[in-house]
Amino acid sequence: KAGVTQTPRYLIKTRGQQVTLSCSPISGHRSVSWYQQTPGQGLQFLFEYFSETQRNKGNFPGRFSGRQFSNSRSEMNVSTLELGDSALYLCASSLGQGKETQYFGPGTRLLVL
């Protein structure tokens, strides 16, 4: 089975712009979670989508949003980028049946200038 894939792998944006990141889960997995990883804050949970609905949400501002499509692929959007949004954004997929193992993609490294 193919693993979790994320595109693009690297991205450079300027302050005020917006960005969309994409995640394709492992085939058969219906849950996609997003995390932000920075040196200062570590790994922080953004949100989780299951069956096209946001099921859980972390403590991030409304500039961070996401969606999930009927094929379970998910996108994450960050609007009005700030310098502090520079991070590795990781997506993880799981079957979606509850508290279960998550499998991570390679991440998208975003640099905001």
Added chain:
Amino acid sequence: GEDVEQSLFLSVREGDSSVINCTYTDSSSTYLYWYKQEPGAGLQLLTYIFSNMDMKQDQRLTVLLNKKDKHLSLRIADTQTGDSAIYFCAEIGKGGDMRFGAGTRLTVKP
């Protein structure tokens, strides 16, 4: 910030055993995990343990769980230079979100 705590650094010699420790917070956590992250890469699931187990062994990896003290450890036997990475301990919280420690940077010296 993290509710799961780990020491930040560990340095060992090649061939020695490494022990990475973690304390977690949610006594209702069903699963506890160890992930490995190499430079520039995502998180690779190494192993996990059910909360009703005390120990799990998987080749060179041994996970010990002390549920009373909410303490989890990962022992890597015969540590190799390829084991150099950051190791994250994680629990799934009450809300279903996964919470990670800050990560332990393991350096293996030849």
